[in-house]
Amino acid sequence: MLVDPSLGVRVRGRNALPPVDLVLLSHCHEDHTAALPLFRDAPVYVHEEDLPGLVDFDGFLSIFGVEPERREEYGHFLKTTFFYEPRPDAVPFRDGDLFDLGGGVSVRVNHTPGHTRGHCVLLVEPDGVLFLGDIDLTGFGPYYGDAWSDLEAFERSLELVRGIEARHYVTGHHIGLLDDRDAFLGRLDHYVARIADRERRLLECLAEPRTMDEIVAHRFVYRPHDEGAGIAKAERNSMQLHLDRLERDGRVEREGSKYRAA
Numbered sequence: 001m002l003v004d005p006s007l008g009v010r011v012r013g014r015n016a017l018p019p020v021d022l023v024l025l026s027h028c029h030e031d032h033t034a035a036l037p038l039f040r041d042a043p044v045y046v047h048e049e050d051l052p053g054l055v056d057f058d059g060f061l062s063i064f065g066v067e068p069e070r071r072e073e074y075g076h077f078l079k080t081t082f083f084y085e086p087r088p089d090a091v092p093f094r095d096g097d098l099f100d101l102g103g104g105v106s107v108r109v110n111h112t113p114g115h116t117r118g119h120c121v122l123l124v125e126p127d128g129v130l131f132l133g134d135i136d137l138t139g140f141g142p143y144y145g146d147a148w149s150d151l152e153a154f155e156r157s158l159e160l161v162r163g164i165e166a167r168h169y170v171t172g173h174h175i176g177l178l179d180d181r182d183a184f185l186g187r188l189d190h191y192v193a194r195i196a197d198r199e200r201r202l203l204e205c206l207a208e209p210r211t212m213d214e215i216v217a218h219r220f221v222y223r224p225h226d227e228g229a230g231i232a233k234a235e236r237n238s239m240q241l242h243l244d245r246l247e248r249d250g251r252v253e254r255e256g257s258k259y260r261a262a
């Protein structure tokens, strides 16, 4: 079983791996599917809510929320840099599904939406290995900058993973393997705290009324000098989720096109 055929798998090639006869995806994002074309003969499984991203390219683009005028440019980028190929044969799984790998080894699906609608963490037993996907515990903090991202679902998912007892924790991206539950919990605390930190800085900034463009230019998720494909858009999507919540809670008010702290 291979989880998340990433760019790294693509670079190393299929011959560098043990035989693969089953591919599971933690979620449908370009960097987690880049090597999927190397495994056309293996069944691929993904949570039912991310399935549209594998079925066809339109579904894949809707995960990111690409505007019609940017579809061609961004679509080209996804195909040439991340080798996107649809897998209309992909099989959906659901929360609680169990993959029996034989020999007493199993993989249990835990649905942890927020990063994408169908993001899941996978618990491999009996060894107690929890694959966290893009609940990646980095210093950057949680990413909820796409059309299919959801801040409050992400927060609930972070509480859910805190309660999963495992002995080894594996993240996507560069943190890698943590062999210690205390190390995992420490990293998780810092990761969760990034959300409140973004929200606190946003509220401070809204002591003065600001337009969304000003909020995006200020940067609360990325650094002010971070530029590049999709960064302003991800910043905007993320801040919209915070603003929606703050407005709903009566902590932010709107004045025309501007937001200000209540």
Ligand SMILES: [Zn+2]
Binding pocket: 027, 029, 115, 134
């Ligand atoms: Zn992702």
